[in-house]
Amino acid sequence: MKVLATLARVYVDDLDTALPTLRELTGESEGLRFPHAGVEVARIGGLLVVAGTEEALAPFRRVQSTLLVDDLDGLGELLRTLGGELLDGPNQVPTGRNATARHPGGAVFEYVEFDRSRPVFAD
Template structure:
Protein backbone atom coordinates (compact mmCIF):
# COMPACT_ATOMS: atom_id res chain seq x y z
CA UNK A 1 0.00 0.00 0.00
CA UNK A 2 2.50 2.60 -1.01
CA UNK A 3 1.73 6.23 -0.36
CA UNK A 4 1.74 7.75 -3.85
CA UNK A 5 1.22 11.37 -2.80
CA UNK A 6 1.16 13.44 0.36
CA UNK A 7 -0.90 16.61 0.56
CA UNK A 8 -0.32 19.21 3.23
CA UNK A 9 -3.71 20.50 4.29
CA UNK A 10 -4.23 24.26 4.27
CA UNK A 11 -7.52 25.51 5.71
CA UNK A 12 -8.72 28.77 4.14
CA UNK A 13 -11.80 30.99 4.28
CA UNK A 14 -12.24 31.43 0.53
CA UNK A 15 -10.74 29.20 -2.16
CA UNK A 16 -10.81 31.77 -4.97
CA UNK A 17 -8.96 34.28 -2.79
CA UNK A 18 -6.35 31.74 -1.62
CA UNK A 19 -5.62 30.03 -4.94
CA UNK A 20 -3.59 32.76 -6.73
CA UNK A 21 -0.96 32.80 -3.96
CA UNK A 22 -0.57 29.00 -4.02
CA UNK A 23 -0.44 28.97 -7.83
CA UNK A 24 2.34 31.58 -7.68
CA UNK A 25 4.19 29.71 -4.91
CA UNK A 26 4.09 26.33 -6.64
CA UNK A 27 4.10 27.40 -10.29
CA UNK A 28 1.22 24.95 -10.81
CA UNK A 29 -2.46 25.26 -11.59
CA UNK A 30 -4.95 23.29 -9.48
CA UNK A 31 -4.84 19.65 -10.56
CA UNK A 32 -8.10 18.89 -8.77
CA UNK A 33 -10.94 21.12 -7.66
CA UNK A 34 -14.24 19.88 -6.24
CA UNK A 35 -16.96 20.43 -3.63
CA UNK A 36 -17.41 18.02 -0.73
CA UNK A 37 -19.74 18.17 2.29
CA UNK A 38 -20.17 21.94 2.20
CA UNK A 39 -16.49 22.60 1.48
CA UNK A 40 -14.51 23.53 -1.63
CA UNK A 41 -11.20 21.76 -2.17
CA UNK A 42 -8.33 22.23 -4.59
CA UNK A 43 -5.02 20.41 -4.96
CA UNK A 44 -2.17 22.71 -5.97
CA UNK A 45 1.26 21.11 -6.00
CA UNK A 46 1.59 19.25 -2.70
CA UNK A 47 -1.07 21.36 -0.97
CA UNK A 48 -4.73 20.55 -0.45
CA UNK A 49 -6.61 23.77 0.11
CA UNK A 50 -9.80 23.18 2.09
CA UNK A 51 -12.16 26.15 2.10
CA UNK A 52 -15.32 26.81 4.04
CA UNK A 53 -16.92 28.58 6.93
CA UNK A 54 -15.59 27.99 10.43
CA UNK A 55 -18.63 25.78 11.06
CA UNK A 56 -18.09 23.72 7.89
CA UNK A 57 -14.35 23.33 8.56
CA UNK A 58 -14.70 22.41 12.25
CA UNK A 59 -15.04 18.61 11.75
CA UNK A 60 -11.92 18.52 9.54
CA UNK A 61 -9.43 20.78 11.33
CA UNK A 62 -8.04 17.93 13.44
CA UNK A 63 -6.90 16.09 10.30
CA UNK A 64 -3.16 16.67 9.84
CA UNK A 65 -2.53 15.45 6.31
CA UNK A 66 -4.00 13.63 3.32
CA UNK A 67 -2.20 10.57 1.98
CA UNK A 68 -3.09 9.15 -1.42
CA UNK A 69 -2.63 5.38 -1.37
CA UNK A 70 -3.06 2.52 -3.80
CA UNK A 71 -5.34 0.51 -1.50
CA UNK A 72 -7.66 1.55 1.33
CA UNK A 73 -8.12 -2.12 2.16
CA UNK A 74 -4.42 -2.36 2.97
CA UNK A 75 -4.69 0.79 5.10
CA UNK A 76 -7.52 -0.82 7.07
CA UNK A 77 -5.38 -3.91 7.67
CA UNK A 78 -2.43 -1.77 8.78
CA UNK A 79 -4.61 0.20 11.17
CA UNK A 80 -5.99 -3.01 12.67
CA UNK A 81 -2.48 -4.41 13.12
CA UNK A 82 -1.12 -1.26 14.77
CA UNK A 83 -4.14 -0.24 16.83
CA UNK A 84 -5.40 2.65 14.73
CA UNK A 85 -9.01 3.81 14.90
CA UNK A 86 -11.17 4.55 11.85
CA UNK A 87 -13.00 7.81 12.57
CA UNK A 88 -14.91 8.09 9.29
CA UNK A 89 -15.34 5.91 6.24
CA UNK A 90 -14.60 4.34 3.96
CA UNK A 91 -16.71 6.77 1.94
CA UNK A 92 -17.32 7.45 -1.73
CA UNK A 93 -15.83 10.88 -2.47
CA UNK A 94 -15.47 12.92 -5.68
CA UNK A 95 -11.92 11.59 -6.21
CA UNK A 96 -12.56 7.92 -5.33
CA UNK A 97 -12.77 6.53 -1.77
CA UNK A 98 -11.48 7.88 1.52
CA UNK A 99 -11.29 7.21 5.22
CA UNK A 100 -10.02 9.19 8.17
CA UNK A 101 -8.16 7.45 10.98
CA UNK A 102 -6.46 8.25 14.26
CA UNK A 103 -3.08 6.57 14.51
CA UNK A 104 -1.62 5.32 17.78
CA UNK A 105 -0.02 8.41 19.25
CA UNK A 106 -2.84 10.68 18.09
CA UNK A 107 -2.11 11.72 14.48
CA UNK A 108 -5.31 12.07 12.44
CA UNK A 109 -4.80 11.21 8.77
CA UNK A 110 -7.11 11.14 5.76
CA UNK A 111 -6.36 8.33 3.30
CA UNK A 112 -7.64 8.53 -0.27
CA UNK A 113 -7.67 5.86 -2.95
CA UNK A 114 -8.05 7.83 -6.20
CA UNK A 115 -10.19 6.58 -9.04
CA UNK A 116 -8.53 6.57 -12.46
CA UNK A 117 -9.68 10.07 -13.49
CA UNK A 118 -8.42 11.70 -10.27
CA UNK A 119 -5.14 9.78 -10.46
CA UNK A 120 -4.57 11.02 -14.02
CA UNK A 121 -5.44 14.63 -13.09
CA UNK A 122 -3.12 14.61 -10.06
CA UNK A 123 -0.23 13.29 -12.15
CA UNK A 124 -0.63 16.17 -14.56
Protein backbone atom coordinates in the same frame (compact mmCIF):
# COMPACT_ATOMS: atom_id res chain seq x y z
CA MET B 1 -1.31 -0.48 0.57
CA LYS B 2 1.34 1.97 -0.55
CA VAL B 3 1.41 5.74 0.07
CA LEU B 4 1.88 7.42 -3.31
CA ALA B 5 1.92 11.07 -2.15
CA THR B 6 1.31 13.22 0.90
CA LEU B 7 -0.68 16.45 0.70
CA ALA B 8 -0.36 19.13 3.37
CA ARG B 9 -3.75 20.51 4.30
CA VAL B 10 -4.37 24.25 4.17
CA TYR B 11 -7.63 25.62 5.58
CA VAL B 12 -8.88 28.94 4.15
CA ASP B 13 -12.11 30.93 4.14
CA ASP B 14 -12.21 31.55 0.37
CA LEU B 15 -10.60 29.43 -2.36
CA ASP B 16 -10.64 32.12 -5.04
CA THR B 17 -8.81 34.52 -2.70
CA ALA B 18 -6.22 31.94 -1.57
CA LEU B 19 -5.34 30.29 -4.91
CA PRO B 20 -3.57 33.19 -6.72
CA THR B 21 -0.88 33.41 -4.02
CA LEU B 22 -0.48 29.64 -3.95
CA ARG B 23 -0.17 29.55 -7.75
CA GLU B 24 2.56 32.16 -7.57
CA LEU B 25 4.43 30.41 -4.75
CA THR B 26 4.25 26.90 -6.22
CA GLY B 27 4.46 27.79 -9.91
CA GLU B 28 1.53 25.43 -10.46
CA SER B 29 -2.19 25.72 -11.06
CA GLU B 30 -4.82 23.68 -9.30
CA GLY B 31 -5.09 20.28 -10.91
CA LEU B 32 -8.28 19.34 -9.15
CA ARG B 33 -11.12 21.42 -7.73
CA PHE B 34 -14.52 20.29 -6.47
CA PRO B 35 -17.21 20.91 -3.82
CA HIS B 36 -17.56 18.35 -1.04
CA ALA B 37 -19.67 18.22 2.13
CA GLY B 38 -20.17 21.97 2.42
CA VAL B 39 -16.60 23.01 1.56
CA GLU B 40 -14.58 23.55 -1.63
CA VAL B 41 -11.41 21.57 -2.19
CA ALA B 42 -8.49 22.20 -4.56
CA ARG B 43 -5.16 20.46 -5.01
CA ILE B 44 -2.24 22.63 -6.01
CA GLY B 45 1.18 21.03 -5.95
CA GLY B 46 1.67 19.28 -2.63
CA LEU B 47 -1.19 21.15 -0.98
CA LEU B 48 -4.83 20.25 -0.45
CA VAL B 49 -6.67 23.54 0.08
CA VAL B 50 -9.98 23.24 1.91
CA ALA B 51 -12.19 26.35 1.92
CA GLY B 52 -15.33 27.25 3.79
CA THR B 53 -16.83 28.98 6.77
CA GLU B 54 -15.50 28.19 10.23
CA GLU B 55 -18.60 26.09 10.83
CA ALA B 56 -18.16 24.14 7.56
CA LEU B 57 -14.42 23.60 8.19
CA ALA B 58 -14.83 22.44 11.80
CA PRO B 59 -15.25 18.70 11.05
CA PHE B 60 -12.27 18.74 8.65
CA ARG B 61 -9.75 20.50 10.94
CA ARG B 62 -8.89 17.40 12.97
CA VAL B 63 -7.25 15.91 9.86
CA GLN B 64 -3.59 16.88 9.70
CA SER B 65 -2.68 15.59 6.24
CA THR B 66 -4.03 13.63 3.28
CA LEU B 67 -2.25 10.48 2.12
CA LEU B 68 -2.87 9.33 -1.45
CA VAL B 69 -2.70 5.54 -1.59
CA ASP B 70 -2.91 2.87 -4.24
CA ASP B 71 -5.52 0.80 -2.33
CA LEU B 72 -7.60 1.31 0.83
CA ASP B 73 -8.41 -2.36 1.31
CA GLY B 74 -6.76 -3.65 4.46
CA LEU B 75 -6.29 -0.21 6.07
CA GLY B 76 -8.55 -0.99 9.03
CA GLU B 77 -6.78 -4.26 9.80
CA LEU B 78 -3.35 -2.65 9.47
CA LEU B 79 -4.30 0.15 11.85
CA ARG B 80 -5.71 -2.25 14.45
CA THR B 81 -2.50 -4.31 14.28
CA LEU B 82 -0.39 -1.20 14.87
CA GLY B 83 -2.60 0.26 17.61
CA GLY B 84 -4.45 2.86 15.55
CA GLU B 85 -8.11 3.05 14.58
CA LEU B 86 -10.26 3.68 11.58
CA LEU B 87 -12.48 6.68 12.45
CA ASP B 88 -14.55 6.80 9.26
CA GLY B 89 -14.82 4.96 5.98
CA PRO B 90 -13.98 3.75 3.50
CA ASN B 91 -16.51 6.08 1.85
CA GLN B 92 -17.29 7.00 -1.74
CA VAL B 93 -16.15 10.60 -2.37
CA PRO B 94 -15.90 12.73 -5.55
CA THR B 95 -12.35 11.49 -6.21
CA GLY B 96 -12.86 7.78 -5.42
CA ARG B 97 -12.73 6.39 -1.87
CA ASN B 98 -11.48 7.85 1.39
CA ALA B 99 -11.08 6.91 5.03
CA THR B 100 -10.04 8.83 8.12
CA ALA B 101 -7.74 7.19 10.64
CA ARG B 102 -6.11 7.96 13.97
CA HIS B 103 -2.57 6.62 14.23
CA PRO B 104 -0.90 5.53 17.46
CA GLY B 105 0.19 8.74 19.16
CA GLY B 106 -2.90 10.64 18.01
CA ALA B 107 -2.15 11.92 14.48
CA VAL B 108 -5.25 11.93 12.25
CA PHE B 109 -4.87 11.37 8.50
CA GLU B 110 -7.24 11.14 5.57
CA TYR B 111 -6.42 8.32 3.16
CA VAL B 112 -7.60 8.70 -0.45
CA GLU B 113 -7.64 6.08 -3.19
CA PHE B 114 -8.21 7.95 -6.46
CA ASP B 115 -10.58 6.62 -9.10
CA ARG B 116 -9.52 8.50 -12.22
CA SER B 117 -12.68 7.39 -14.05
CA ARG B 118 -14.80 9.59 -11.73
CA PRO B 119 -16.37 12.75 -13.25
CA VAL B 120 -14.32 15.09 -11.05
CA PHE B 121 -11.26 14.18 -13.18
CA ALA B 122 -12.93 14.91 -16.53
CA ASP B 123 -11.43 17.77 -18.52
